[in-house]
Amino acid sequence: MGPNPKMRKEFFDSTRSSPFPDEVLERVLSLLKSHKDRSAVSLVCKDWYNAESWSRAHVFIGNCYSVSPEIVARRFPRVKSVTLKGKPRFSDFNLVPENWGADVHPWLVVFAAKYPFLEELRLKRMAVSDESLEFLAINFPNFKVLSLLSCDGFSTDGLAAIATHCKNLTQLDIHENGIDDKSGSWLSCFPENFTSLEVLNFANLNTDVNFDALERLVSRCKSLKVLKASKSISLEHLQRLLVCAPQLIELGTGSLMPELTACQYAQLENAFNQLKNLSTLSGLWEASAPYLPVLYPACTNLTFLNLSYAFLQSHELESLLCQCPHLRRLWVLDTVGDKGLEAVGSNCPLLEELRVFPADPFDEEVIHGVTEAGFLAVSYGCRRLHYVLYFCRQMTNAAVATIVQNCPDFTHFRLCIMNPGQPDYVTNEPMDEAFGAVVRTCTKLQRLSVSGLLTDLTFEYIGQYAKNLETLSVAFAGSSDRGMQCMLEGCPKLRKLEIRDCPFGNAALLSGLEKYESMRSLWMSACNVTMNGCRLLAREMPRLNVEVMKDDGSDDSQADKVYVYRSVVGPRRDAPPCVLTLSGL
Amino acid sequence: MSSIPKEHDYIGLSEAPSMEKISDKLSSSSSTLSTEENINSKSSSTSLNLKETELRLGLPGSQSPERKLILPAAGVSLFGKDIDTNSTNGYPLGPLKNLVSGVKRGFSDAIVGSSGKWVFSGSNGSEVDLGKGAILFSPRGDNGNSQKSCVAGPAKKDDVAQSPKPVLEKNSQVAAANENSSAPAAKAQVVGWPPIRSFRKNTMASSLVKNNEDVEGKSGYGCLYVKVSMDGAPYLRKVDLKTYNNYLDLSSALEKMFSCFTIGQCGSHGLRGQDGLTESRLKDILHGSEYVLTYEDKDGDWMLVGDVPWDMFTDSCRRLRIMKGSEAIGLAPRAMEKCKNRN
Numbered sequence: 028m029g030p031n032p033k034m035r036k037e038f039f040d041s042t043r044s045s046p047f048p049d050e051v052l053e054r055v056l057s058l059l060k061s062h063k064d065r066s067a068v069s070l071v072c073k074d075w076y077n078a079e080s081w082s083r084a085h086v087f088i089g090n091c092y093s094v095s096p097e098i099v100a101r102r103f104p105r106v107k108s109v110t111l112k113g114k115p116r117f118s119d120f121n122l123v124p125e126n127w128g129a130d131v132h133p134w135l136v137v138f139a140a141k142y143p144f145l146e147e148l149r150l151k152r153m154a155v156s157d158e159s160l161e162f163l164a165i166n167f168p169n170f171k172v173l174s175l176l177s178c179d180g181f182s183t184d185g186l187a188a189i190a191t192h193c194k195n196l197t198q199l200d201i202h203e204n205g206i207d208d209k210s211g212s213w214l215s216c217f218p219e220n221f222t223s224l225e226v227l228n229f230a231n232l233n234t235d236v237n238f239d240a241l242e243r244l245v246s247r248c249k250s251l252k253v254l255k256a257s258k259s260i261s262l263e264h265l266q267r268l269l270v271c272a273p274q275l276i277e278l279g280t281g282s283l284m285p286e287l288t289a290c291q292y293a294q295l296e297n298a299f300n301q302l303k304n305l306s307t308l309s310g311l312w313e314a315s316a317p318y319l320p321v322l323y324p325a326c327t328n329l330t331f332l333n334l335s336y337a338f339l340q341s342h343e344l345e346s347l348l349c350q351c352p353h354l355r356r357l358w359v360l361d362t363v364g365d366k367g368l369e370a371v372g373s374n375c376p377l378l379e380e381l382r383v384f385p386a387d388p389f390d391e392e393v394i395h396g397v398t399e400a401g402f403l404a405v406s407y408g409c410r411r412l413h414y415v416l417y418f419c420r421q422m423t424n425a426a427v428a429t430i431v432q433n434c435p436d437f438t439h440f441r442l443c444i445m446n447p448g449q450p451d452y453v454t455n456e457p458m459d460e461a462f463g464a465v466v467r468t469c470t471k472l473q474r475l476s477v478s479g480l481l482t483d484l485t486f487e488y489i490g491q492y493a494k495n496l497e498t499l500s501v502a503f504a505g506s507s508d509r510g511m512q513c514m515l516e517g518c519p520k521l522r523k524l525e526i527r528d529c530p531f532g533n534a535a536l537l538s539g540l541e542k543y544e545s546m547r548s549l550w551m552s553a554c555n556v557t558m559n560g561c562r563l564l565a566r567e568m569p570r571l572n573v574e575v576m577k578d579d580g581s582d583d584s585q586a587d588k589v590y591v592y593r594s595v596v597g598p599r600r601d602a603p604p605c606v607l608t609l610s611g612l
Numbered sequence: 613m614s615s616i617p618k619e620h621d622y623i624g625l626s627e628a629p630s631m632e633k634i635s636d637k638l639s640s641s642s643s644t645l646s647t648e649e650n651i652n653s654k655s656s657s658t659s660l661n662l663k664e665t666e667l668r669l670g671l672p673g674s675q676s677p678e679r680k681l682i683l684p685a686a687g688v689s690l691f692g693k694d695i696d697t698n699s700t701n702g703y704p705l706g707p708l709k710n711l712v713s714g715v716k717r718g719f720s721d722a723i724v725g726s727s728g729k730w731v732f733s734g735s736n737g738s739e740v741d742l743g744k745g746a747i748l749f750s751p752r753g754d755n756g757n758s759q760k761s762c763v764a765g766p767a768k769k770d771d772v773a774q775s776p777k778p779v780l781e782k783n784s785q786v787a788a789a790n791e792n793s794s795a796p797a798a799k800a801q802v803v804g805w806p807p808i809r810s811f812r813k814n815t816m817a818s819s820l821v822k823n824n825e826d827v828e829g830k831s832g833y834g835c836l837y838v839k840v841s842m843d844g845a846p847y848l849r850k851v852d853l854k855t856y857n858n859y860l861d862l863s864s865a866l867e868k869m870f871s872c873f874t875i876g877q878c879g880s881h882g883l884r885g886q887d888g889l890t891e892s893r894l895k896d897i898l899h900g901s902e903y904v905l906t907y908e909d910k911d912g913d914w915m916l917v918g919d920v921p922w923d924m925f926t927d928s929c930r931r932l933r934i935m936k937g938s939e940a941i942g943l944a945p946r947a948m949e950k951c952k953n954r955n
Binding site (some may be wrong): 119120121122177203204231241312314335336340361364384390397418433443445527528 | 802803804807816
């Protein structure tokens with residue numbers, strides 16, 4: 028189909044507007060969901076920029092300080108759904124002080140004025156107070172979806188406000204937050220005529236909820252598809268809930284501690300039998316062997332099994348996996364051992380994602396967990412594996428090379444050898460060749476976390492081969508500035524670089540001047556960067572925010588923690604005293 | 613090379629027929645199968661006053677009235693016909709078929725009668741005869757390897773090769789396998805490493821502690837938590853020694869905690885029951901599977917549990933370790949050497 032010459036002429040005629048009426052263009056563009064696509068579309072021409080802006084219903088802000096809520100509201104007038112991320116990822120590991128910032132409240136104030144019909148808010152690593160939650164509940168009458176992941180600063184009082192006021196709520200997803208869990212009474216705040224809930228995840232919480240209120244809630248919310256309960260929900264409670272909600276697609280159980288009589292056990296088994304549509308199973312706190320079989324009838328259609336809070340042994344895992352022929356995602360604790368992972372390899376041919384967490388990561392004397400053997404076993408059996416997060420205590424270059432031979436499609440390769448700077452335990456060499464193999468073989472790699480003893484060679488490999496890499500995490504690695512330089516000079520798609528405890532100094536930091544504007548952020552802590560280096564960076568690159576946090580008792584000239592990010596709004600004004608904002612001006 | 617056919621229990625009461633120490637049961641090479649008379653004899657009261665110092669870890673005995681053992685439905689067991697789920701040898705099956713407890717090749721466990729003695733079930737101690745339900749700990753006839761073992765039990769009449777030196781030399785015990793964990797000083801934890809989110813960290817920590825609170829605590833002089841590790845187990849447990857009154861209680865608690873590991877290992881050998889089980893296969897399995905309960909005392913020495921009166925033990929015990937008999941220093945220097953070589 029050749030281009031219509033007449034249209035082409037009109038199209039290139041800059042005095043005419045687009046051949047399509049704006050409404051049509053908007054309509055077409057509204058079908059675009061990916062924000063990357065939308066960004067690309069908005070750069071075509073002014074008309075398209077406008078049409079895209081008017082048709083954007085969901086906005087994703089990866090760094091809350093890169094832009095202001097006013098600018099967002101000005102550009103996108105009709106947003107119904109916002110995703111907002113705040114603190115640097117290393118705040119999850121206590122490397123960022125609590126009062127660092129990322130307060131959601133200023134955003135809510137602007138949204139209340141500009142997006143009164145806001146329906147969805149998803150926050151990650153933001154500071155959220157009870158006042159903010161109440162403000163949200165009261166000011167947005169259409170509010171439907173609230174998701175809080177890794178946030179902190181609020182308590183169950185805030186949840187009570189949400190439950191009380193959000194008449195149209197469909198999703199309440201409270202996940203891995205630093206929440207002040209005062210009481211379970213928030214759950215009783217849902218009005219008796221409230222029936223719209225589809226997703227309820229309160230696995231984060233510990234205090235007992237009023238079970239009767241929960242049971243009534245679950246009974247009357249006929250559209251409930253996702254229910255993830257907290258530990259306080261016993262097996263007996265679970266059975267009653269399941270009876271009310273056989274339509275569940277995702278279930279997070281409460282505690283699986285044995286407390287049932289034989290009769291209750293049978294009832295529970297029956298309840299699980301009714302769950303024909305279950306695709307995700309999680310929770311399983313304190314799962315103990317006797318009760319696992321009760322889950323079996325519900326496992327037939329499972330695609331995601333999260334056992335990362337269940338201390339299972341290899342044979343228990345194997346028995347469970349035999350019931351799940353369609354498993355695509357599996358999270359486990361390393362208590363299952365290499366044997367358990369062999370069972371994974373044997374029983375899960377469709378597996379795409381595996382996460383193995385350490386049960387006792389801080390105890391040095393733990394002898395086993397998982398090793399390279401387990402990972403190898405999985406790679407032989409699960410050729411579709413593309414996402415792995417693996418905590419182990421020993422690894423070899425040869426094993427990793429074989430693993431990526433078996434599974435060349437990795438997009439996310441996160442390997443954590445828990446002892447910092449540990450070499451290949453067989454050859455005693457650095458783990459350079461392992462990660463070299465990863466980046467060479469896995470051309471689709473988007474995310475990489477490295478560990479073990481690594482020289483600059485690893486980073487040469489990464490810079491040279493990791494053409495699609497977007498997120499890179501480095502710890503206790505590298506030999507000199509050259510390592511970081513390689514990363515910054517290579518890796519054309521790099522967006523997030525986080526580095527800790529590496530011998531990279533000012534020369535390394537300053538080698539990426541232009542690069543940082545194409546990245547979301549850079550984090551460097553416990554490296555060799557000085558205040559002068561940071562000041563130089565700030566001076567050379569005025570559109571970057573360069574923030575430094577100092578550790579207690581450190582040398583004046585050392586820049587202990589450095590956070591660099593691009594921003595269109597300049598240095599932030601809400602930085603606490605511990606954060607030094609270096610301005611280039 | 614074993615030169616002493618006669619067994620001595622390690623507090624020198626070689627003649628007491630009912631005295632069987634844990635080391636007997638657990639050593640890989642000394643096959644301390646209790647003889648018929650031992651098993652069948654209900655305790656002699658002579659052993660009672662030494663009960664405190666006895667730590668018997670043995671296989672569940674069929675004459676044990678106190679223990680309710682739940683067998684796995686699928687054969688993860690050496691126990692001949694005991695694998696049969698309808699076995700009535702004092703092994704009632706609960707509804708919880710998959711719970712495996714008490715049926716391990718490890719250091720557990722049956723306490724027979726009032727003697728506090730743990731014996732092998734099945735009556736035939738002298739033969740590796742699974743058909744009769746004998747439960748073995750040690751391969752018999754393993755004559756050449758006795759130096760790895762720990763203490764001998766009462767004098768046995770049969771072919772069992774005994775460890776040459778009794779436990780008296782406990783001070784020479786330095787678990788060879790212990791070297792990699794030799795008293796690590798508490799290493800300063802690196803902040804934020806390994807990278808695990810707080811929520812997960814806190815949940816794990818509280819679950820680990822909670823698991824260890826299964827045993828009823830007693831009020832008293834506070835807690836005395838010691839770590840318990842087991843060779844081959846993927847993680848440690850902690851126990852509060854104050855919650856136990858005697859070695860018996862401790863052992864049953866440990867057995868409960870670690871049963872899953874030994875069973876796991878059982879399973880890994882593909883053991884499926886008495887059919888097809890040959891003696892040599894059994895030996896293979898058992899070689900790696902006997903366990904000895906040891907502890908590190910205040911001086912940093914590794915001792916066999918059970919040597920000293922209970923109170924003395926709780927005062928001096930810093931750490932517990934369930935190690936493979938084959939790696940246990942035994943008390944013989946050669947054993948230690950041999951273990952070192954293996955590592």
